[in-house]
Amino acid sequence: MSEVRISSVKFKNFKALSDYSVSLAETNILVGANNAGKSTVISAFRILDVALRRARRLKAERVPLPDGKFGLGHRIPEQQISVSLENVATNYNGEDSRIEFRLTNKNKLFLFFPSDGGCILHWESEGPLVTTTLRFKSAFPIVIQIVPVLGPLEHEEAYVSEDTVKNALNTHRACRHFRNYWYYFKEDWDKFSTMITATWPSMAMSKPELDVGNKKLRMFVAEERIDREVYWAGFGFQIWCQLLTHLSRADEASVLFSK
Structure with a gap:
């Protein structure tokens, strides 16, 4: 198992979190009142899990970035994401949304949600340009395991x-x-x-x-x-x-x- 972990997450215009960041230790417990944003934080990791699986499997492609330029990343098919991407923007303001994950090796992962829809994963990293799955795994050795909401088993x-x-x-x-x-x-x-x-x-x-x-x-x-x-x-x-x-x-x- 890699010793690299996610050290912080920053939200910009994502659902209830208009401008919010949280630092992470090795063990973290989210507590707070209803509608405080706990589920929103967890949903970010659910989306990142899907994006990482794609990036570890497929070569990087050319994708649009928030500044209007283009860079390397992946378009994440919405049907593979268990989180609804409708009305992602805070208070339906019609602006782009973004989530930034910082790693302890100083590399960064970004989830970008353009105002016209969709989800894009892109990144910044130290060292060589990350263009292949092998380089991605080396630069971002993060594997997420989600324990979903648990319920009763089917009778039949x-x-x-x-x-x-x-x-x-x-x-x-x-x-x-x-x-x-x-x-x-x-x-x-x-x-x-x-x-x-x-x-x-x-x-x-x-x-x-x-x-x-x-x-x-x-x-x-x-x-x-x-x-x-x-x-x-x-x-x-x-x-x-x-x-x-x-x-x-x-x-x-x-x-x-x-x-």
Whole structure:
């Protein structure tokens, strides 16, 4: 895991935060009254997560910058962002919006939201010009893991495609595909099941089973050797299973967010 982290975030004309900055330590807790901007701060990291995944996968392209010039970056498809980009500007003022992330290695990442719509990632860095995915990963060794809003599991979970599971992973829809996630991503199962047993000693999980005829997935948990479908194991245990699922994916993460 990289020792580089995000040291501060600065907002300009982004939703409720017209001109606001926050310094970050290794561990941070956001507290405040309703509508103070806590969710707005977290939404910035949700968008950055999508943008970073694209920048680590694709070569930089020519994009418009806030000063009217052009530079290197990426246009981020809005359909991949779980945060609504409608009315991004503070008080609907019709101006551009911007978020700046400073890293401890002195490099900077920017999310730019032009007034006419869209989202653009661009950057400033020390050293060689960042034009390739390899250079981007070196200059910005940041991996974000989002723990989405957790909810009750589906009583009967329909079998869906792997792409559907992936697209919902960092959204509030993730709880709807809990069994599907473990059906497709079995490589981390042993780690997950060990975490369950270590933190909730009376429980032992079994891998999901596909009912081909009904296209439904079932997942059983043994509590003191009595098997029951995970839906009937209680809401608290369902939430715990989801939390550990996301934590089990976080080995490579340098930034972990939970709401």
